Amino acid sequence: MLTDLDKLLGSCLLEIEQCKSLKKIEEIRTAILGRNGKLTEKMRTLKNLSDEDKRVVGAKINEVKANIIEKLNSQIAKIEIKELEEKIKEEFLDITMPVSVKSSGFIHPITKVFAEIASILSGYGFKFEDGPDIESEHFNFDVLNMPSHHPARTMHDTFYLNAPADDYGCKLLRTHTSPVENRAMLKNKPPLRIFTIGRVFRSDYDATHTPMFNQVEMLVVDKDVGFAQLKWLIGDILKKFFEVENLKVRFRPSFFPFTEPSAEADINYSIINGKMKFGVGDKWLEIGGCGVSHPNVLKDGGIDPNKYQGIAFGLGIERLASLKYGIPDLRGYFESDERWRETFGFSPAEL
Amino acid sequence: MRFSFNWLKKHLDTNLSLSQIAERLTNIGLEVEKLIDPNEIFKKFLIVKIQKAEKHPNADRLKVCNVIDAEDRTFQIVCGAPNAREGLITILALPGAIIPSSNEVLKKNKIRGIESQGMMCSYEELSLKIENSVDGIIELPIGTPLTMSVGDALNFDGGIIDVSITPNRGDCFSVLGIARDLAAAGAGKFIDHPVHSVKSSFAFPIVIGKDNSLELSENIPVMAFRVIRNIKNIESPDWLKSLLKSAEINIISSVVDISNFCMLDVGTPFQIYDLDKIEGEMKIRFAKRNENFTDFSDKNYKLQENMLVSEDTTNKPLCLLGIKSGKKIACDENTKNILIEAAVFNPVNIAKTGIALDANSDSRTRFERGVDKTNSQKALEIVSRLIIDTCGGEASDIYILNDTIYQPLIIELTQRKLQSISGSYISLEKAKAILLSLGLNLINENKESVKFSVPSWRYDLNIEEDLIEEILRINGYDNVKEIPLKSFITNEDKLLKQKNKLSNLKKVLAFRNMSEVISYSFTKKEYAEIFQNHSKLIYIINAISSDFGVMRPSLLPNLLKTASQSINYGDKSVSIFEIGNIFINDCEQHLHISGLRIGNASSRNWLDKDRKFDVFNIKSDLFAALDFYGVNEKNIKIETNTPEYYHPSRSGSIFLSKKLIGYFGELHPKINKMFDISDRIECFELFIENIENNKTKVKEYLSRVFPKIERDFSFVFNINDKIGNIVNEIYKLDEKITKVDIFDLFKMNAIQKSIGITVVLDAKTRTLTEMEANEVSDKIIKYIENLSGKLRI
Missing domain, CATH: 3.30.56.10 (Phenylalanyl-tRNA Synthetase; Chain B, domain 1)
Structure with missing residues (x-):
C-alpha cells in the first residue's frame, strides 16, 4: 500500500511536471484530487484498514497529497510566468511609429502681446478702460484738441460711416485709441492711471500699412507728473517689454494736438547677423508717440489743468509684436493662413 | 519740405x-x-569726357570708349549706349561704386573679351527722375568742367x-x-537778408475792391498787390532751375518759377495774374453757391459760399484765393504785364475750402497752417526784385487791401509751470534765452515769470505750455532727466478681468485645436449682405476698396475668407476662431465669438479613421465655450430656425433661459459656392454679451457614496424628434435623475429612429430603493410616450 502511494506520487509529480497549460493542469488536479481522483480513491480504501494501518497509511496519504498540491502550485506559477511571457511577446508594438505631436491650435501674436503689455502695465497700477470702435467726431477729435478743420485731422485718414450724425457729430471709425482717454477721465476722478488696447482704423493700405491695426494707449493724471516721469515710464515699460535691461530710448520733439510738449520715442538697435538686436548700437527705430496732456484735453475730461497734469503714451501693437517676434509683413496679421499661424502664433500654454 | x-x-x-x-x-x-x-552716394563716381568711341570688335551694339577724367587718368569702358560718342561729358562709375538703381556693387569685368574699367551711367541707373531724359547715358552740358563734383553736376546742390x-x-x-x-538750436547763425524795396515807377493802376459781405467776416484777408509792366516771361535762369529741381518743383516759366522759389524761400505764397487778362476792375468776394471755377490745369470746381475768390467785371471767379490759380489769368510766354498778390488768409477758411473741394496746393498747405502775418509786403518786394532782375520791367506802388496791424499775443511763462511740466529744473534765464532766439520778444519779467510776445510767424504758440515745449525742444529732450513714477494703489481691475476671461476662452479653444484669427472689422458688401440676418448694414463712405466697404455684421465672412485662402494653399483641414466685435444697425457693436471647422477631422494617419468634421464637432466646441462660461447644459434649448446662411436641416439656434445666445451648425451649400469651399462648413456664433457671467458657485461635496441605480431604455422616436431637448426635459422629471446619456442611435427606417438612453438615479444622501427607481422609470416612460415615443421592450 505504501509502495503504491509512492508510485502514485511519482507518476503524479511526473505528470504535473510535464504539464504545460493551465487548463490541462486543472484536469490533472481533478484526476488526482477530484471526487473520483486517484488519491481520493486511496482515501476511500482507508476505512477497510486496521486502526494501526489507518494511522500509517492516512499519514502517508496526507504527505502525498501535500506534495502533490505543492507541486501543482509551483507548476501553475511556472506556467503562468511562461504564458505571461508569451502574451507579452505577442503584444509587441512598434513604438517607433510616428504620432501626431500637434495638440493645440495657435494664439494670435496680438493676443500674446496684449497679455504681456497688460501684465506690465498692471504692475504700475494702470487699469484697463474700453471704448467703442465706432466713434463720433466729438470723441475722436474735438475732445483731443483737434477742432474741425485742424490740419492734424487730415493726418489721420479717417473712415466715415453712413450712419446719421448725432449731437456728437459724424460717425466714424476711431483713428486712434485716444478717445478712451476722454471717456476714462469723465468716468473716474483723478489721480488716475488707465490704459486701453484696441483696434483703430486709418485709410491707408500698402506693404507697411493696413487699414486696421491695434494700439495700446496709457494715461497718467496726477499732481506731480511731467515730462521727466514720462521719460522714465516709457523707458521702463519698453525695457520690460523687450526684456532688454540696457535698452536706450530717445525722445524726439514731435506734434500731437492732444499733448504739449509732444515727443516721438525711439529705441536703439543694430543689425547683427541679419537680425535686429535691441539695446545695442546707435541706430534708432520709432516706437510710439507720447507727451504731456494738453490742458484742453484735461478740461474736456472734466479735470482742472491747474491742479493736475497728464502724461500719455501710445503705440502700435503690431509694431511691438513684429519687432519682438520678428514678424515681417503687416498684412499677415489679418490675412493669416495656416502657415503664418503656425510660424508666428503661440501655443495656448504660452499665453 | x-x-x-x-x-x-x-x-x-x-x-x-x-x-x-x-x-x-x-x-x-x-x-x-x-x-x-x-558725397556719400557718388564716392566712386567721376565726371569724364569720352575721347574715343569705337565699335566693339565682337559686338555690333557695343562700343569701346576711352574716357579721361580731371586728373588726366584714362579708362577703357565698354558701353552699349547709342549716344556714347566722342566729346560727350558724362558720369563714370568706377569698380566698387554702388549703383543706386540696383543697389549692387560694380565690378571690373570683361565684356565680350574686352576689359571695361567702369560703367558710364544713365539717369535711370542713378535713380534720378529727369524730364526729357535722353536715351542712353547722361549727357552733361558741353563745357562742364571735369573738376566739378558729380553731386553738383547733377544738381544735388550740396545735398x-x-x-x-x-x-x-x-x-x-x-x-x-x-x-x-x-x-x-545753435546749429549756426541766421542770416537776416535786408530787403531792398523796389523803386516804384508808377501808381498802382487797377482798382481792387472788396465785397461788403467781407467787412464783418473773420475771413477777411489781408492782401498786398503790385503790378509789374513790360516783363519778358522767358525761360528761367539755370541757378533757379537747379534750385527748383532740388526741391522737385516743376519748371514752368520764369515768373511762375520765381514765385515758387520765393514761396519756398521765405514762406509766403503768391498769386500772379496776367494783368492784361483781367477785364476792368477786380474785386474780392465770397463765392456764390455752386458757382463754377476752372483752375489753371483745367480742373473744374463747384464753389460754395464762404469760399474766397477774386473776380473781374465779368463777375466770374479769377482765382480761388489762397488755393488755386484760375485758367483765365494764367501767365504764358506772351505775358507782358503782371499783377502779384501776396496775402494772409484765415487758416480755418482755407482748410474748410480745401477739404470741401479736395483741392490741394503748396499754397493751401502753407495758408492753412499759417503764413507769417507781417511778411506780405516784404515778400512782395523780394519777388518783384527777382522778377525785374530776371525778366525786366518796372514796378508800381504797392497797394494794400484791408491794412491791419499785427497784434501779437502775450504769454506769461512761470517758473512753477516750467518746473511742473518738464519735471526738472530749467532756469528762467535759460528759458528766456531760448525763446528770444526763436524770435519771441520780451515784454517784462520778474523773479517768478517772464512775459513774451509771439512773433507773427508762430501760429502754434498760444499758451504757456506751448512755450515750455519750445524750451524743452531747443534745450534738447535728452537733457530732461528721468524721474520714476510714484507707486499707486488701485482696486480690482474688473474690465481687465473680463478681458482676461476672453483670453482664457481663447486658450480653451486653442487647446481644442482651433487657431485664433484676427480679421478686419470690415468686409465686402456681397458677403455682408449674405450674413446680415435682417440687421441694417453700416457702410464706410470712403472705403479704400470694395473688399473693405461694409462693417462686418458677423465674424463669419472674414473667417470664411481666411479659410478659403488656407484651402487654396492646399490645407485639407481648417479649424479657426475669432473673438471680436460685429457692427450693425445704428452703430451698435456686439462682441461675438465664432468658430469654424472645415475638412478632415485629423490629418491622414495610421491611428485614426479618415473622417470629416461634422456638426457635432463644432457643437462640442460650442459647448466647451459655454461650459467655460459656467453655463449649465441643462438650461440650453436648441431650436431649429436659423438665419438663412445656415443649412436649414443641419443647424440650430441656442437659447439660454429664453435668450438667444447664438447659432451653430453647417452653413448653407450656397456659402460653399460663394467662398469656393467644397467640404462642409461647420461653424458656431456666440453672442458673448448675452451670456450672463455665472459667478463661481460654492459646490457641495458628498464624501459618502451611496449606490446609484442605472437604468437603460430603448425608445422609438420619429426621425425629426429633437432628442437633445428631450434629454434636458428628462432631467426635470425627477431630482433623483443625475445623468442622462444617449448610448445608442440608429435609423430604423425613413420615419423612425431608435434611441438608447441610460439614466443614472441617485438619492445622494441615502440608498435608493428599487421601488423608487421603478417610479422614476415609469415617469420617464410615461413622459416619452406622451411625446409619441414608444418603448422597445
Whole structure:
C-alpha cells in the first residue's frame, strides 16, 4: 500500500511536471484530487484498514497529497510566468511609429502681446478702460484738441460711416485709441492711471500699412507728473517689454494736438547677423508717440489743468509684436493662413 | 519740405556738415525723412569726357570708349549706349561704386573679351527722375568742367534734405523758417537778408475792391498787390532751375518759377495774374453757391459760399484765393504785364475750402497752417526784385487791401509751470534765452515769470505750455532727466478681468485645436449682405476698396475668407476662431465669438479613421465655450430656425433661459459656392454679451457614496424628434435623475429612429430603493410616450 502511494506520487509529480497549460493542469488536479481522483480513491480504501494501518497509511496519504498540491502550485506559477511571457511577446508594438505631436491650435501674436503689455502695465497700477470702435467726431477729435478743420485731422485718414450724425457729430471709425482717454477721465476722478488696447482704423493700405491695426494707449493724471516721469515710464515699460535691461530710448520733439510738449520715442538697435538686436548700437527705430496732456484735453475730461497734469503714451501693437517676434509683413496679421499661424502664433500654454 | 543744403546755407551760416545738420533737425522736431548726401552716394563716381568711341570688335551694339577724367587718368569702358560718342561729358562709375538703381556693387569685368574699367551711367541707373531724359547715358552740358563734383553736376546742390513738417509748424514751410529754427538750436547763425524795396515807377493802376459781405467776416484777408509792366516771361535762369529741381518743383516759366522759389524761400505764397487778362476792375468776394471755377490745369470746381475768390467785371471767379490759380489769368510766354498778390488768409477758411473741394496746393498747405502775418509786403518786394532782375520791367506802388496791424499775443511763462511740466529744473534765464532766439520778444519779467510776445510767424504758440515745449525742444529732450513714477494703489481691475476671461476662452479653444484669427472689422458688401440676418448694414463712405466697404455684421465672412485662402494653399483641414466685435444697425457693436471647422477631422494617419468634421464637432466646441462660461447644459434649448446662411436641416439656434445666445451648425451649400469651399462648413456664433457671467458657485461635496441605480431604455422616436431637448426635459422629471446619456442611435427606417438612453438615479444622501427607481422609470416612460415615443421592450 505504501509502495503504491509512492508510485502514485511519482507518476503524479511526473505528470504535473510535464504539464504545460493551465487548463490541462486543472484536469490533472481533478484526476488526482477530484471526487473520483486517484488519491481520493486511496482515501476511500482507508476505512477497510486496521486502526494501526489507518494511522500509517492516512499519514502517508496526507504527505502525498501535500506534495502533490505543492507541486501543482509551483507548476501553475511556472506556467503562468511562461504564458505571461508569451502574451507579452505577442503584444509587441512598434513604438517607433510616428504620432501626431500637434495638440493645440495657435494664439494670435496680438493676443500674446496684449497679455504681456497688460501684465506690465498692471504692475504700475494702470487699469484697463474700453471704448467703442465706432466713434463720433466729438470723441475722436474735438475732445483731443483737434477742432474741425485742424490740419492734424487730415493726418489721420479717417473712415466715415453712413450712419446719421448725432449731437456728437459724424460717425466714424476711431483713428486712434485716444478717445478712451476722454471717456476714462469723465468716468473716474483723478489721480488716475488707465490704459486701453484696441483696434483703430486709418485709410491707408500698402506693404507697411493696413487699414486696421491695434494700439495700446496709457494715461497718467496726477499732481506731480511731467515730462521727466514720462521719460522714465516709457523707458521702463519698453525695457520690460523687450526684456532688454540696457535698452536706450530717445525722445524726439514731435506734434500731437492732444499733448504739449509732444515727443516721438525711439529705441536703439543694430543689425547683427541679419537680425535686429535691441539695446545695442546707435541706430534708432520709432516706437510710439507720447507727451504731456494738453490742458484742453484735461478740461474736456472734466479735470482742472491747474491742479493736475497728464502724461500719455501710445503705440502700435503690431509694431511691438513684429519687432519682438520678428514678424515681417503687416498684412499677415489679418490675412493669416495656416502657415503664418503656425510660424508666428503661440501655443495656448504660452499665453 | 525738400531743399538743398546750399540753399539752406543762404539763410544759415554754419560749419556743420550735411549729416550733422540732418541730425540736428531731427532733434528739434523737424524730422528728416530723406537725406541725399552726394558725397556719400557718388564716392566712386567721376565726371569724364569720352575721347574715343569705337565699335566693339565682337559686338555690333557695343562700343569701346576711352574716357579721361580731371586728373588726366584714362579708362577703357565698354558701353552699349547709342549716344556714347566722342566729346560727350558724362558720369563714370568706377569698380566698387554702388549703383543706386540696383543697389549692387560694380565690378571690373570683361565684356565680350574686352576689359571695361567702369560703367558710364544713365539717369535711370542713378535713380534720378529727369524730364526729357535722353536715351542712353547722361549727357552733361558741353563745357562742364571735369573738376566739378558729380553731386553738383547733377544738381544735388550740396545735398538734399527732405523734412517732414508737423501741421503745427507752418513757419517751417520755408527754407528761411528752417534756418531760423536751426539757428535757435545753435546749429549756426541766421542770416537776416535786408530787403531792398523796389523803386516804384508808377501808381498802382487797377482798382481792387472788396465785397461788403467781407467787412464783418473773420475771413477777411489781408492782401498786398503790385503790378509789374513790360516783363519778358522767358525761360528761367539755370541757378533757379537747379534750385527748383532740388526741391522737385516743376519748371514752368520764369515768373511762375520765381514765385515758387520765393514761396519756398521765405514762406509766403503768391498769386500772379496776367494783368492784361483781367477785364476792368477786380474785386474780392465770397463765392456764390455752386458757382463754377476752372483752375489753371483745367480742373473744374463747384464753389460754395464762404469760399474766397477774386473776380473781374465779368463777375466770374479769377482765382480761388489762397488755393488755386484760375485758367483765365494764367501767365504764358506772351505775358507782358503782371499783377502779384501776396496775402494772409484765415487758416480755418482755407482748410474748410480745401477739404470741401479736395483741392490741394503748396499754397493751401502753407495758408492753412499759417503764413507769417507781417511778411506780405516784404515778400512782395523780394519777388518783384527777382522778377525785374530776371525778366525786366518796372514796378508800381504797392497797394494794400484791408491794412491791419499785427497784434501779437502775450504769454506769461512761470517758473512753477516750467518746473511742473518738464519735471526738472530749467532756469528762467535759460528759458528766456531760448525763446528770444526763436524770435519771441520780451515784454517784462520778474523773479517768478517772464512775459513774451509771439512773433507773427508762430501760429502754434498760444499758451504757456506751448512755450515750455519750445524750451524743452531747443534745450534738447535728452537733457530732461528721468524721474520714476510714484507707486499707486488701485482696486480690482474688473474690465481687465473680463478681458482676461476672453483670453482664457481663447486658450480653451486653442487647446481644442482651433487657431485664433484676427480679421478686419470690415468686409465686402456681397458677403455682408449674405450674413446680415435682417440687421441694417453700416457702410464706410470712403472705403479704400470694395473688399473693405461694409462693417462686418458677423465674424463669419472674414473667417470664411481666411479659410478659403488656407484651402487654396492646399490645407485639407481648417479649424479657426475669432473673438471680436460685429457692427450693425445704428452703430451698435456686439462682441461675438465664432468658430469654424472645415475638412478632415485629423490629418491622414495610421491611428485614426479618415473622417470629416461634422456638426457635432463644432457643437462640442460650442459647448466647451459655454461650459467655460459656467453655463449649465441643462438650461440650453436648441431650436431649429436659423438665419438663412445656415443649412436649414443641419443647424440650430441656442437659447439660454429664453435668450438667444447664438447659432451653430453647417452653413448653407450656397456659402460653399460663394467662398469656393467644397467640404462642409461647420461653424458656431456666440453672442458673448448675452451670456450672463455665472459667478463661481460654492459646490457641495458628498464624501459618502451611496449606490446609484442605472437604468437603460430603448425608445422609438420619429426621425425629426429633437432628442437633445428631450434629454434636458428628462432631467426635470425627477431630482433623483443625475445623468442622462444617449448610448445608442440608429435609423430604423425613413420615419423612425431608435434611441438608447441610460439614466443614472441617485438619492445622494441615502440608498435608493428599487421601488423608487421603478417610479422614476415609469415617469420617464410615461413622459416619452406622451411625446409619441414608444418603448422597445
